[in-house]
Amino acid sequence: MFKTLICIGLGSFAGGITRFLVCTLVQKFISDFFALGTFLVNIIGCFAIGVIFGLIEKEYLISFNLKMFLVVGFCGGFTTFSSFINENYQLFDQKNFYFLLFYTATSLIGGFVMLFLGRSITKLF
Numbered sequence: 001m002f003k004t005l006i007c008i009g010l011g012s013f014a015g016g017i018t019r020f021l022v023c024t025l026v027q028k029f030i031s032d033f034f035a036l037g038t039f040l041v042n043i044i045g046c047f048a049i050g051v052i053f054g055l056i057e058k059e060y061l062i063s064f065n066l067k068m069f070l071v072v073g074f075c076g077g078f079t080t081f082s083s084f085i086n087e088n089y090q091l092f093d094q095k096n097f098y099f100l101l102f103y104t105a106t107s108l109i110g111g112f113v114m115l116f117l118g119r120s121i122t123k124l125f
Helices: 002-030 036-057 064-078 081-093 097-122
Strands: none
Touching (some): 002 036, 002 064, 064 081
16 A cells, blocks of 8 residues: 555656646747646646556556556646546446536536635635
8 A cells, every 4th residue: 555655646746747847838938828738738638548548448567556656646646637537538438428417517617616615715814
C-alpha cells in the first residue's frame, strides 16, 4: 500500500508541475486568452488517459503501480477532467445513457452551484 501511495504522489507531483508549465507556456507563447491553457491541458489529459486505458485493454503489461502512477497520479495531477471524461466514456461504452446524462449534468451543474456557494460564503467575511 505504501509503495502505491508513493507512486500516486510522485505521479501527482509530476502531473501538477506539467500542468503549471503547459498553462504558463501557452499563456506566454501562444495566447493569454482566458482558459486556453486549461482547455489544452484537459484535452491532452483526455488523450493521455485514453491511450493508457487503451493499452491496458489491449493487455499490454502495465503494472498496478505504474497504472496508479500514470492514471491516478499523473493524469489526476495534470487534470481531473480526464478522469471525469473517462468515467463518462465507460458509461457510454456500457450503453448506460441515462446514468451518463445524469452523471454529466449533475457533475457540471452541481460543481458550478457548489463553486458559487463557496464563493458566496467567502463574501460574508
